[in-house]
Amino acid sequence: MKKKGIGIISLILIIIIAIVAGIKIKQNHDENAVQEIQPVKVSSKTVPTFFFHGWGSSWHAEDTMAQAIKRAGATNTIVRVNVNKKGHARLIGKIKKNAKNPLVEVNFSDNKLTNSQYNGQYANAYDSTGARYVKNAIDLVRNKYHYSKINIVAHSMGNLEVASYIKLNAGKKNFPQIDHLVAMAGHYDRIIGICGWGGISLNAAANDPRIKATAAITMYDMPHVGAWGYFDKGTADERYQNKKQIAEQRTKEYGAGKFAKAGGCFEYPAR
Template identity: 80%
Template sequence: MKKKGIAIISLILLAIIAVVAGVKIKQNHQQNAIQEIQPVKVSASTVPTFFFHGWGSSWHAEDTMAQAIKKAGATNTIVRVNVARNGKAKLIGKIKKNAKNPLVEVNFADHKLTRYQHAGQYAHAYDTAGARYVKNAIDLVRNKYHYQHINIVAHSMGNLEVASYIKMNATKKIFPKINHLVAMAGHYDGIVGENDKPNQVKINKKTGKPSIMRPEFRNLLSLRKVFPRETKVLNIYGNLEDGTNSDGDVSNASAQSLKYLINGRAKSYRELMIRGKGGQHSRLHNNAQVNRALVNFLWK
């Protein structure tokens, strides 16, 4: 009887484990599934939109957004550019002449820039490596298809790499016209748990000026003089509404500090706060509300 009791208890435990595992798998599947949006009518253009991922990530993070946009009918073309650690860029796929709002998913092999840090700061890494990777990816596609105008969508560290790219190249004649720039979860002035704390930085609502300027932010101050005047900017950030005023990794103030860097330069500037669980840092690039915002901002 004792053995029988143990066997029954074991079966019950296994059943519980199976149920819990099944729920977990279902939740992960739901989180990773493409957050589809309703089909939309948009203006058709040949202007490519480049997607840049964040720290430790890859083109896979961009693909959920890209596929949702394609399923909604806003594009018919998705290609990828792989950038090796030495900076060499390689195009995977082709953009046809009749391509509608083509999307370019950029993948960085060196997705942490660890060896380019200087004195524990990433400002040096963004300038020496990140900006170069961004430039090489954009130049490869532009030189092949002769685009004069582009759009950019960046997430997390991708924003800092893009910002350094603009800072270092905006005054050059060969610099492309950036029609639209979407910044998602950009940690322009610190990362929670590293060099920032929840509610530590305060933002001047009128100018966007932060109460604390960390090294990475100060490194971008020259954007106030060179940021392209023809560029429309949409700044998307998340608020978990748990009292931290952050997406778990980036404080709202750190993301909002972008306004100060482009204030008086950008053609337009808008902010979109994603509230609740969907505003978590990594969920922002797989969020139906974000996908709708991208489509409306880029092509309507």
């Protein structure tokens, strides 16, 4: 399982490097499968790639990928944008005139969206606050260096913030052209819980012709987990008791008319 996880992560990194370097990913639209990667001529005016981290994380989670891309020769520039809890964006580093496919590591101080007034509906925080953080980070770099096109790489909650940014700003004046969007563990139907809803990310991408390429990582094979338990360690009795508990919980929730939170969910901050 460990080797399989490393292989998936390596594949995602290869796709990101291909996107940053300006390599075209050819798709078979009948099967929604990646067939081959073909190099194309890269424009003299390169495209910056923005990285957005997930819940409770920071730019450090993005740096391993960014440094690997730099070592692969796809970029020669890595800068960082810090966005504080008031939404103010500050650029750390400089993109020189000869920069090749610069990478922008975005860091949110409010990395759990605790600074948002969402009235008990956490999904509203992506629209009221998360989208504004994304916009401010992108606008800072675009206004300074006049990029008309961008790429985006996002993980987990970062995908929801990016999705809200696109929803609220697409079609407006000066909205950038998003050449490529790489979504890792993107739960676009507003699921709040453990990262790993990779199938949802892929389904969303398959049905949206605007997305040129996407990648997703899922931490668990859920049908296998249901049959054998996490890491194949669950006994038959433990698996039976777990299913029994879930069934009882569903009955209780149906009767109460509301749902209880399960593993992977976090507490709403006090209002």
